[in-house]
Amino acid sequence: MRCLFCGADQPEVLTFRTLLLAEDKTGFCRSCREQLAPIAVQNSCQLCGRDLSILDPKLVHEHICYDCTQWKKSGRNGLYExxxxxxxxxxxxxxxxxQFKFRGDSVLADGFADEMKKIFRRIKKEQRLKNSFSLFRPHDEEYVLVPIPLSMKRLAERGFxxxxxxxxxxxxxxxNALTRVKHEPKQSKKTRSERLLMRETPFHLENxxxxxxxxxxxxxxxDIYTTGxxxxLAAHALTKGNPLRVDSLALIHG
Ligand SMILES: [Zn+2]
Ligand SMILES: [Zn+2]
Incomplete structure (x- = not known):
């Protein structure tokens, strides 16, 4: 099997260990996998999932990072948790x-499928635990998945x-409940504070x-959570549909 990223051949060694750890198998070779920086659950911010172990401890308070504290204070979280x-x-x-975005290499998603599934199991487990402490247990149902949409223009550029x-x-x-109604300038062209201050949502919940x-x-x-x-903004657009709560899963915190 070839590595989805570098193309190196991965010898498919079937040992007792690889059989037991089926979850460890990804589409990436060992040397590519070792260059990834997984975030350990115990080190992650309880609100945004970022790696707190590489953050200045002064910016962390009770397992919550400074940015999340600011978001809380801003009163702009709404239903977003x-x-x-x-x-x-x-x-x-x-x-x-x-590679994944611009070369249309959607096959790379296969390389992250196991990791995505693993986190999703963690989310469900966390929710079940939370519900078991609640008197009324109305939230036992499954999540509805809503991908963050691209603008029509960018979708046409990328094809997916x-x-x-x-x-x-x-x-x-x-x-695919949301559409992106405005074509925003690329995020990287804005400063961090501009992005944090962005008021109007470019998203629209289809009737x-x-x-x-x-x-x-x-x-x-x-794919990525940057400032949040x-x-x-997407959660804000969803409020028209009165969801119970809104959470998110991003492959990367950056
Ligand atoms: Zn590789
Ligand atoms: Zn945080």
Missing amino acids: KNYAAYHYNAFIKDILN NQAEVLAETLDMPIL EYVSFILGKKVLLID ATMR
């Missing part, structure tokens, strides 16, 4: 993302939406999806 992330952003994953490709790895029904969102837990899916503005 938390983000989960698998990897910390580094030069290597940046290369993978570029990477967030949707990642959502597909979870083998759950996907609702025919309103009834599918009502009373449901929504899990937004995207995109997720909150």
Whole structure:
């Protein structure tokens, strides 16, 4: 089997260990996998999933990072609760993302399917645990997956939406409930504070999806969580459908 990223041949060694650890098998070779920076659950921010172990301890308070504290204070979270992330952003994953986005290499999503599934199991487990402490247990239902959409223009450039490709790895029904009504300038051209201050949502909840969102837990899916503005703007657009809560899963926190 060839590595999805570098193309190196991966010898398919069947040992007792590889049989036991079927989950360890990904589409990436060992040397590519070793360049990824997975975020350990115990080190992650409880609200945005970032790796707190590489952050200045002064910016962390009770397992919550400074940015999340600011978001809380801003009163702009609305129904949005938390983000989960698998990897910390580094030069290597940046290369993978570029390949994934611009070379139309959606096959790379296969390389992350196991990791996506693993996090999704963690999300469900966490929710079950939370519900077991609650008196009324109304939230036991499954999440509805909503990928963060691209604008029509960018979708035409790329030919696929990477967030949707990642959502597909979870083998759950996907609702393409949101559209991106405005073509925003690329995020990288804005400063961090500009992005944090962005007021108007570019997202729109399509009317025919309103009834599918009502009373449901929504899990937004995207490739990367940067400032958290995109997720909150998308969650804001969903409020028209009265979901129970909105969380998100991003492959990378960067
Ligand atoms: Zn490789
Ligand atoms: Zn945080």
